[in-house]
Amino acid sequence: MTNIRIENKLGAVHAGKASRLYPLITAKTRRIDGNAAAAKTDMLWPVEWWGLERCELFARLGKNERHEALTACNRGILNEAYFIEKSGLAYCAKMMLLADSTDSAQLFAHIAADEATHLAWIEPYIAEQDKTSPQGQFLSFLSGLIEEHRPELLIYLVQVILEGWGLDHYKRLMKNCQDPALTRVLRRILKDEALHHHSGTLLHDASKFSARDRGTVADAMKFYAELVRVGPQAAIAALDQVAGGLSRRELIEVITAMDHPAESARKLDLLRKLMLQPGMEGIVGALEESGYLVPYSAADAVSFYLQWR
Numbered sequence: 001m002t003n004i005r006i007e008n009k010l011g012a013v014h015a016g017k018a019s020r021l022y023p024l025i026t027a028k029t030r031r032i033d034g035n036a037a038a039a040k041t042d043m044l045w046p047v048e049w050w051g052l053e054r055c056e057l058f059a060r061l062g063k064n065e066r067h068e069a070l071t072a073c074n075r076g077i078l079n080e081a082y083f084i085e086k087s088g089l090a091y092c093a094k095m096m097l098l099a100d101s102t103d104s105a106q107l108f109a110h111i112a113a114d115e116a117t118h119l120a121w122i123e124p125y126i127a128e129q130d131k132t133s134p135q136g137q138f139l140s141f142l143s144g145l146i147e148e149h150r151p152e153l154l155i156y157l158v159q160v161i162l163e164g165w166g167l168d169h170y171k172r173l174m175k176n177c178q179d180p181a182l183t184r185v186l187r188r189i190l191k192d193e194a195l196h197h198h199s200g201t202l203l204h205d206a207s208k209f210s211a212r213d214r215g216t217v218a219d220a221m222k223f224y225a226e227l228v229r230v231g232p233q234a235a236i237a238a239l240d241q242v243a244g245g246l247s248r249r250e251l252i253e254v255i256t257a258m259d260h261p262a263e264s265a266r267k268l269d270l271l272r273k274l275m276l277q278p279g280m281e282g283i284v285g286a287l288e289e290s291g292y293l294v295p296y297s298a299a300d301a302v303s304f305y306l307q308w309r
Ligand SMILES: [Fe+2]
Pocket: 085, 088, 114, 115, 118, 189, 193
């Protein structure tokens, strides 16, 4: 392998409008009119999207606390999307440098331009202090994958599975977003991500995996599955924090209102379908047999949360 080292700089400064480069970047990104500054984060995805209208505990909170909780949940979604798009830049840089054909290098250059555009569209919705503060285990795990693994593995783990996952995620966000400009952004992102995922399925070739690679891939797939099995941990953490510390029973009430484990079961099924690419049947079958594709009960998901609180 060529001796290159990629660092996914999640904490890199991102000045946006304050940068001298901003006019050049916006000239290159397909414009979407809207006023991100006027969009209220708590209004972007409604209480119903989170299932919180079913939650008595949420109804008992004061007006300000409800507003604060919804803002924190929605902010979590935006921040995750922001850092995934940011990671897309490092991913494409690596894939371009290590491409084995000019066609592949061209493809990754185009995908890089898409990810830079998505980042420019999402950036105005992100609070200044959040742009250098990635939260949660998933983003550091993704960085590790991008930095450490061969392109063959990344095509499967990032481009096939994660981009495919992003299609469902962005579609749900788009359908329920209350801000017209952000809805347009999400619709355009979705179109691009479909091409990214599709190109991943074309490039995926399991015959290039060594026995060791298959072990690495299986471990990463277990990590993905675990993230889904435990349900919406970031959202229950946001509510827990705003409410000033919830009891175990209350946390179970919240995660159940958020439709765990039913929604997590749907997502695990989607994950299984994405993982099930040619040559991957054995690993997916083994994951299924060891129970990795079944969500934890609400009680177990809360126990998982309390372990780290
Ligand atoms: Fe993207």
